[in-house]
Amino acid sequence: MNTHVKVVGWLYIIMSALDLLGAACLSTMIFGGGLISQDQTAMAVTGIVAVVCGGMLVLLAIPGLIVGIGLLKFKEWARILGIIVSVLNLLNIPLGTALGIYALIILLNDETTPLFQEPAEYLS
Secondary structure, eight states: OHHHHHHHHHHHHHHHHHHHHHHHHHHHHHHHHHHHHTOHHHHHHHHHHHHHHHHHHHHHHHHHHHHHHHHHTTOHHHHHHHHHHHHHHTTSTTHHHHHHHHHHHHHTSTTTGGGGTSOHHHHO
């Protein structure tokens, strides 16, 4: 189970990094559309929309990043937060659903719970 928890942690980090990259690309494309038009009003509106959309995607990616880092360190709070994020991730079809199911199977397993209560030196 030790390896599975680490895999879940890395998958959350990778998925969150991809979400952050997507937020940057989307914001750039939205703002770029306003720049291409050369209209001051369009640039202002697309700038605001780019910041709002990008910011929302960043806010959605941060919990997964925190969970991934916490799971790699076998923190008890990360297991609990991971269960919550995994349930919410079930709505993120198709990759989020797959990750959510896998993470729930691992994090709710009876063999996993002791891993978060033992000293970290034992797990390395």
